[in-house]
Amino acid sequence: xxxxxxxxxxxxADFSVKARLECWWWCGKSxxxxxxSVPNAFAYSFHCPACAAERGREHDRVRNLFVAEVPELVxxxxxxxxxxxxxxxxxxxxxxGKNFGLTYSLRCPSNHKIDTVVSSFLFAACPWCRGKQTRSxxxxxxxxxxxxxxxxxxxxxxxxxxxxxxxxxxxxxPLWWKAGHCCGFEWQETIQERVLGRRPQAGRGHYYCPKCExxxxxxxxxxxxxxxxxxxxxxxxxxxxxxxxxxxIAKWRCSTNPEHEWAASVIDxxxxxxxxxxxxxxxxxxxxxxxxxxxxxxxSADAATLGRWRVDVFAPAFGLIVEYDGxxxxxxxxxxxxxxxxxxxALGYKVARIRENDLPHLTLHGSRIRQISFRPGFGRVEETVxxxxxxxxxxxxxxxxxxx
Numbered sequence: 001x002x003x004x005x006x007x008x009x010x011x012x013a014d015f016s017v018k019a020r021l022e023c024w025w026w027c028g029k030s031x032x033x034x035x036x037s038v039p040n041a042f043a044y045s046f047h048c049p050a051c052a053a054e055r056g057r058e059h060d061r062v063r064n065l066f067v068a069e070v071p072e073l074v075x076x077x078x079x080x081x082x083x084x085x086x087x088x089x090x091x092x093x094x095x096x097g098k099n100f101g102l103t104y105s106l107r108c109p110s111n112h113k114i115d116t117v118v119s120s121f122l123f124a125a126c127p128w129c130r131g132k133q134t135r136s137x138x139x140x141x142x143x144x145x146x147x148x149x150x151x152x153x154x155x156x157x158x159x160x161x162x163x164x165x166x167x168x169x170x171x172x173x174p175l176w177w178k179a180g181h182c183c184g185f186e187w188q189e190t191i192q193e194r195v196l197g198r199r200p201q202a203g204r205g206h207y208y209c210p211k212c213e214x215x216x217x218x219x220x221x222x223x224x225x226x227x228x229x230x231x232x233x234x235x236x237x238x239x240x241x242x243x244x245x246x247x248x249i250a251k252w253r254c255s256t257n258p259e260h261e262w263a264a265s266v267i268d269x270x271x272x273x274x275x276x277x278x279x280x281x282x283x284x285x286x287x288x289x290x291x292x293x294x295x296x297x298x299x300s301a302d303a304a305t306l307g308r309w310r311v312d313v314f315a316p317a318f319g320l321i322v323e324y325d326g327x328x329x330x331x332x333x334x335x336x337x338x339x340x341x342x343x344x345x346a347l348g349y350k351v352a353r354i355r356e357n358d359l360p361h362l363t364l365h366g367s368r369i370r371q372i373s374f375r376p377g378f379g380r381v382e383e384t385v386x387x388x389x390x391x392x393x394x395x396x397x398x399x400x401x402x403x404x
Contacts, residue, residue, distance in 0.1 A: 027051055062122065063089040072122065076114065079105040091118040141169045143191065149221075150194060153177045155186060182239055185211035212239075219243050219266065226269055229255050243270040286376050287312050287324045290354065293385035294322060307347055309340050314349075318392035321349050322385075327356045338362045341369060352388045 015023075026033050027048035034049050067073050067083040073091070077083055081104065091104055103115045108126035120127050144151045144164035151164035158176035159167075167175075171191055179185045187210055220227040220238035227238035231251035241248050246267040254260035254275040262276055291313050294301040298317040306314065306321070313322040321344055323337075330337060337353070344351050345368045352370040355361060361371040370391055372384060 059123065063087070063092070067091070070122070073106070073118075076106040076108060076121070077104075078107050088118075088122070143167045143169045143171070145169075147195070150191070153179060153194075158186070179209040179211070182209050183212040185209055187211075219270070223270065229253055229269075231261065241266050243267075286326075286356075286381075289381045290322055290324055290385065293381050294320075294389075296382075297385070297389045306344060306349070309344060311344070315389075315392070318389060319349050320388065320392040321351045322354065322388065323351065324354045325356060325359055327359050330356075330359060334360075334362060338364055345369060350392050352391075354384070 022035065024033060024035055025048075027050070029048070029051065032048050032050040062070070065088050067077075067086045067088060067090075070088060073088065074083070083104075086104075091106075106114045106118060106121075108114050108121060108129060110126065110129055112126050112128040114121045114126060117127055124130070142165055143154075144167075146169035154164045155176035155178045162175075169191070174188045174190050176186065176188050177194065218239045219230070219241050222243055226243075229252045230238040231253045234250050236248075236250075241250070244267045246265060248266045249263055250266055250269075251261065251263050252269065252275075256275065260275050264273060291301065291303070294313050294315050298315040298320075300317065301313055301315040304311055304314040311321050312324050314320070315322075323341075325333075325337060341351050341353065341362065341364055345366060350368045350370070352372065353362065354372050354374045357373075357375055359373075361373075364371070370388065372388075374384065
């Protein structure tokens with residue numbers, strides 16, 4: 001009984017739109033109650049079945065009236081033919097239906113032609129008058145609010161008193177524009193022509209400036225900070241490529257150190273890839289500590305690419321490579337790690353692999369391979385590196401496996 005009382009006390013706030021609970025509904029009219037178990041059926045158009053049946057009966061009644069009995073139709077009649085003997089239903093279906101091709105001339109009080117929308121006019125008033133009324137109460141969407149990028153090209157003097165803040169975003173007459181971001185070209189065009197096909201997602205190859213063909217949504221426009229590293233030797237300018245142009249390989253010059261120059265695709269740079277010479281992105285804190293400790297013995301030590309392999313630390317003074325194998329990333333990479341180590345040894349380097357926590361040692365042996373178990377919370381980086389430097393110089397042990 002208590003459960004029944006709890007159910008009776010529930011309110012709409014207790015249910016989601018897609019709830020599948022059996023409920024009673026009431027539209028507010030006497031005896032208009034109905035039962036449904038799927039409230040979601042009314043999520044977009046809530047209709048009382050009894051009211052819908054009443055409206056259907058009323059529509060049938062009006063459709064069977066004579067035109068002379070409906071004052072609105074009599075006042076709207078403009079046809080040379082008489083409406084005597086015609087029923088309301090005879091005016092419907094001039095575009096499609098049993099009266100196809102047969103229409104009568106009617107006008108609403110505002111003189112809008114309603115020959116083919118008699119049904120809409122009769123039951124919901126003139127659709128053109130309703131649309132005009134809706135537009136009058138709807139705030140105008142201005143160009144400045146809807147498309148600030150396009151508004152930035154607005155010509156400052158040649159559009160009279162009009163401004164982006166007072167011009168509708170769907171204004172249809174030609175307007176004057178000025179490409180102040182590139183060559184200063186001035187031209188006249190409608191908003192629709194200016195926008196159509198020139199968005200980055202359109203992918204049609206249209207251009208932002210009609211004269212110098214700088215791209216709409218270009219790298220220079222959308223990411224000026226990255227564009228500042230665009231190398232002047234590139235054939236195209238940063239105004240002519242989009243930020244995520246995957247096939248465009250460009251030359252870059254580091255803004256931190258202008259001596260750093262390298263080639264990379266535009267999409268890689270836009271995705272966050274930094275200067276490879278001064279970036280530590282993707283390097284863990286423990287790897288940075290090992291690098292700093294090795295640099296204390298060899299200042300030229302740094303991350304490097306040797307052959308086809310990228311290594312964490314390379315100390316050229318000792319021919320030493322230090323690879324830090326974190327447990328999370330390397331627990332299922334034994335085969336790749338072993339192949340990489342063998343390839344680096346074949347190039348003539350000594351390779352030390354720092355295996356984190358309980359990572360097992362690789363099944364490798366040789367005087368140029370050193371494997372060390374290391375626990376970040378307990379192991380001392382400086383002591384481990386001191387041992388490796390001694391080994392690389394030939395003073396330490398030269399076994400293939402060891403534990404630290």
